[in-house]
Amino acid sequence: MIYFANPKSEYIFLKKKINKKINDVLNSNSYILGNEVRQFENRFSKYLGLKYSVGVSNGTDALILSLKAVNIKKGDEVITTSHTAYATIAAIVEAGAKPVFVDIKEDDFNMNSAELKKKITKKTRAIIIVHLYGNPADIVEISKVAKKNKIYLIEDCSQAHGAEFNKKKVGTFGDLSCFSFYPTKNLSTFGDAGIVCTNNKKMFKKIKFFREYGWKKKNIGVSEGYNKRLDELHAGILNVKLDNIDKFNKKRILIANKFLNLIKSKKILLPQKNNTKKHVFHLFVIRVKNYI
Numbered sequence: 001m002i003y004f005a006n007p008k009s010e011y012i013f014l015k016k017k018i019n020k021k022i023n024d025v026l027n028s029n030s031y032i033l034g035n036e037v038r039q040f041e042n043r044f045s046k047y048l049g050l051k052y053s054v055g056v057s058n059g060t061d062a063l064i065l066s067l068k069a070v071n072i073k074k075g076d077e078v079i080t081t082s083h084t085a086y087a088t089i090a091a092i093v094e095a096g097a098k099p100v101f102v103d104i105k106e107d108d109f110n111m112n113s114a115e116l117k118k119k120i121t122k123k124t125r126a127i128i129i130v131h132l133y134g135n136p137a138d139i140v141e142i143s144k145v146a147k148k149n150k151i152y153l154i155e156d157c158s159q160a161h162g163a164e165f166n167k168k169k170v171g172t173f174g175d176l177s178c179f180s181f182y183p184t185k186n187l188s189t190f191g192d193a194g195i196v197c198t199n200n201k202k203m204f205k206k207i208k209f210f211r212e213y214g215w216k217k218k219n220i221g222v223s224e225g226y227n228k229r230l231d232e233l234h235a236g237i238l239n240v241k242l243d244n245i246d247k248f249n250k251k252r253i254l255i256a257n258k259f260l261n262l263i264k265s266k267k268i269l270l271p272q273k274n275n276t277k278k279h280v281f282h283l284f285v286i287r288v289k290n291y292i
């Protein structure tokens, strides 16, 4: 039996450490935005090689807050691909903007940068680039297009924790990057969680305020705001799992290489290897000729 995803296996592997962490958090008397969240934010920033991270409630909220941080408003256009999780589009609609779709490439299912240029209009305010299935998109080329046209670039890395382009982690190329830690993701908790990462101090502060009622300090409101907080239990579990992300990704790559070597059918198109990209195989997706 090959599971589509098996998050319980990671729990079994790390059971002692995770149970201890849950016990520690329950005894800490601090359950929301405490030491575990702060520690995870700092450690995740370091893992990526960025300055700032803000832990949030889930990956969709990470995208919504990022769009709000770059002032997306009604009538603005946000470019992305339709071949992504529903959440990417839901976030654009929630922010009040119109999603504009660019087609994907056949070899990696990610955005076609040549097509991107054709979709830019006066109303385009941002691009959400998705690194789908764990495979980096052509982020350097897309970043150039965004910069040239003065459009914000947001990376949706929800399926690509630890993936790299030219040995640089995805999530470090755009103005902001968003990750989901949903249970089936490469880095995950046993519930909902997400994070927004950036090198931009102004955006970092904005997202921090938005995350909790617009508060600068408890009960001191300085902006609009919501409740999109990360709790201590999930941050604690993520702190345990972050120590293992590279090991888990290595295993995914090993299994993917096995599939690549063993599947020989001419009717099946396999994921393509590319020397500039580190694919972390969130999913191993094939294409089949003549499905019926």
Ligand SMILES: Cc1ncc(COP(=O)(O)O)c(C=O)c1O
Pocket (backbone or CB within 6 Å): 058, 059, 060, 061, 084, 085, 087, 088, 130, 156, 158, 159, 180, 181, 182, 192, 193, 194
């Ligand atoms: C590409 C992509 N973007 C966004 C999300 C949304 O994440 P979440 O389910 O944590 O809201 C997901 C996860 O389902 C995803 O795969």
